[in-house]
Amino acid sequence: MKKTKKELTIEEKREKNRKILVLYRTLSVDLLFFYAISYLFLTNVKGFTSAQVVFADSFYPLAKLSCQIPFTIVVQKIGKKRALVIASLGIFFYVLATTFAFSVALLVLANLFLGVAYTFKGLCDSTIVYDSLEDDGHRPENFSKFESKALSIFYLLDSVTSLATGFLYIVSPYLHL
Numbered sequence: 001m002k003k004t005k006k007e008l009t010i011e012e013k014r015e016k017n018r019k020i021l022v023l024y025r026t027l028s029v030d031l032l033f034f035y036a037i038s039y040l041f042l043t044n045v046k047g048f049t050s051a052q053v054v055f056a057d058s059f060y061p062l063a064k065l066s067c068q069i070p071f072t073i074v075v076q077k078i079g080k081k082r083a084l085v086i087a088s089l090g091i092f093f094y095v096l097a098t099t100f101a102f103s104v105a106l107l108v109l110a111n112l113f114l115g116v117a118y119t120f121k122g123l124c125d126s127t128i129v130y131d132s133l134e135d136d137g138h139r140p141e142n143f144s145k146f147e148s149k150a151l152s153i154f155y156l157l158d159s160v161t162s163l164a165t166g167f168l169y170i171v172s173p174y175l176h177l
Helices: 005-028 034-045 050-057 059-078 080-099 104-132 139-171
Strands: none
Touching: 005 104, 005 139, 034 050, 034 080, 034 139, 050 059, 050 104, 059 080, 059 104, 080 104, 104 139
């Protein structure tokens, strides 16, 4: 059966959206280069001890664990899109605070914000992508394909950016910004 021009346009838009979804999931999974170098940056450039960095980092899983159940309710009340905006702001604050950290208290606060941010992100990100797929009876399979393709691209980019960040760190510790 021949498709009409309108049906072809809808298919073209769906295909474009699929590509955008894969790109979005690839870039939204995690901070691509930051973790690879943050420990070195905090200990060598900022002068924190290893114990201080690990102590501050321990607040990330603590915040993430304690926020799971209450934030499920919060996301239902404020909506997934607003929760993702809050998550992005929390991640931004974490990167900014870590870059300009002058005390362990600020690192702890930054990791608490990161835990809150990734709790929101974890609750919303995948469901928004899943909900955006057309419900043609193959939604779970299509979602799995998107996730696997996005994660494979992410891990490839993560390895390349981690390697590049390591070399750039040798040139100047502030180039990772």
